[in-house]
Amino acid sequence: MTAYAERMPVTVLLVDDEPLVRAGLRAVLEAQPDISVAGEAADGAAVIPLVRQLRPDVVAMDVRMPLMDGIEATRAVLRTIQDPPKILVVTTFENDEYVYEALRAGADGFLLKRSRPAEIVHAVRLVAEGESLLFPAAVRALAAEYGSSPARAAMERAALTEREAAVLRLMARGLSNAEIATRLVVGTETVKTHVSAVLAKLGARDRTQAVIAAYESGFVTPR
Amino acid sequence: MTAYAERMPVTVLLVDDEPLVRAGLRAVLEAQPDISVAGEAADGAAVIPLVRQLRPDVVAMDVRMPLMDGIEATRAVLRTIQDPPKILVVTTFENDEYVYEALRAGADGFLLKRSRPAEIVHAVRLVAEGESLLFPAAVRALAAEYGSSPARAAMERAALTEREAAVLRLMARGLSNAEIATRLVVGTETVKTHVSAVLAKLGARDRTQAVIAAYESGFVTPR
DNA sequence: CGACGGCTCCCCCGTGCGGGGGAGACGGTC
C-alpha cells in the first residue's frame, strides 16, 4: 500500500462552489496514480487555511465563486503563503475576462471545464512541473505533442497498472468479480487475475482489506 | 439477501457535452449501489440509438449541447421510443428558459448542476420512481427531509446493536470472522450471526459492501 | 407472568473468493 503515496504524487486542492465539478475533477484526477486530491473547498474564502494545512502542489481554482472569487483567492494565496502552490484557474467560458484577471494576479495556468479528461490531467501535471499554460491552444498543443496516450508514461512507474487501478476502483464500489467483469467487458478469470495482482501489491489478504487500503490511502474517498 | 443489485438498480444514461460533468455525475451516481450509469453521450444527437440499446430508466440530459440540444433530444426520445425512459433535465442556471422548454417537451424532472450530490442522487431516484421534479425548491425540500447523506440515512435507519457495531468496526479494519471471534472472545458462529445482521441492516451483499457503507457514512473514518 | 430483543452457539449447504499454476497476444525495450 506504500504504492502511490511514496513516490511524490502531485497533490491537488480543488476549489469550486459546485460539488459536481469537484466530483468530476476528483474522479478524473484520482484516476491517475501519480495525482492525488488533497482536499476540496467550496469557496475561495476557505483556501488559505486549507493550503496551509494540506500544502498542495496545485490548486485547481474556479474563477466565479459566491464569497471570494478565484482572482481574490489567487492574490490572497500568493500574498500570504510562502512557497505557494501552483494555481490552475478553472473556467467555463473560453474568453472569460476574469481568467485574464486571475492570470495577471499570478495564476500559473488556465483550464476549460469542457476539456477532455486527458487534457485536465495533463494541465495539472504540467503546472506542477512548473510549466505555464496560458491558453487553451497551448494545452492542446502540448497534449498532442505528448502523444496519443499521455497517461502511459506515468503509469509505468506506478505500482498499480491502469487496469488494476480500474479494478480496484470497482472493488471499492462493492462490485463482485462477475460484476467487474461485465463492467470492464472481460472474463471473470481476467478480473481474478487483476484482483490477485492488486491484493499482492497492496499487501491485502482479501478484497475487503484492499478496499480499506483504497480508502485509507485516499485512492477513493467517502462522500 | 438480494441486497442492492438484485432489486432492480436504476440505470442512467448521461448526456452532456462536457466530459467533466459526465465524470462528476458518474462519480456521484455510481457511489450509490442501487444506481448504475449505463452509458454516456456527448450530444443529444447520439441519444436515440443509445436509449434503444441500453434501455436506461433515466436519461440525465444537458440542455445546451452543440449539435442537438436537450429540448430537441427530449422530443426525439419521447416521439421515437416506445415506453421511453424518464428524462431528467440538467442545467447550469436557475432560471433557464430552455429548461421550461424542455419540460414542456415532456421532460420529467429538472436538476441544477450546482446541486449537492445527495440532491442529485435523490432526483434520479425520484424520477425513476415516477415522481416529477419540476422546481429546485421541491428537490431541496425532499433532500432536506431525506437527511444529510444517503449512506448516513441508511446507517441511522440501520440501528445496529452494540455487538453488531463492534463487529462492523473490526470488519472495517480488515479482520476475518475467525479473527473477530478471537478478538471478541466468542465463537465464529456468533460472529457470523452478527455479520449477517449487519449485512441485512445495511442492505449490503457482502462484508466489502458493509465496509464501504461504514466509510461512506462516517461510521469509520480514514487515517 | 409471558413476550420480546440481544447475545450466544449449532447444523447444513452452495458458491464466490483467492492461491497456484500455465499460456497466448501485444507492445514496448535492449
Next chain:
DNA sequence: GACCGTCTCCCCCGCACGGGGGAGCCGTCG
C-alpha cells in the same frame, strides 16, 4: 532477435463466506 510487462483467458483446488434454519440464556418491559 530476445526480453519483459501488461492484459487476456484457462485449469484445479481449498476454504472462508454468507444464507437458511434452529435453540438456549438472559435481561427488560408490558
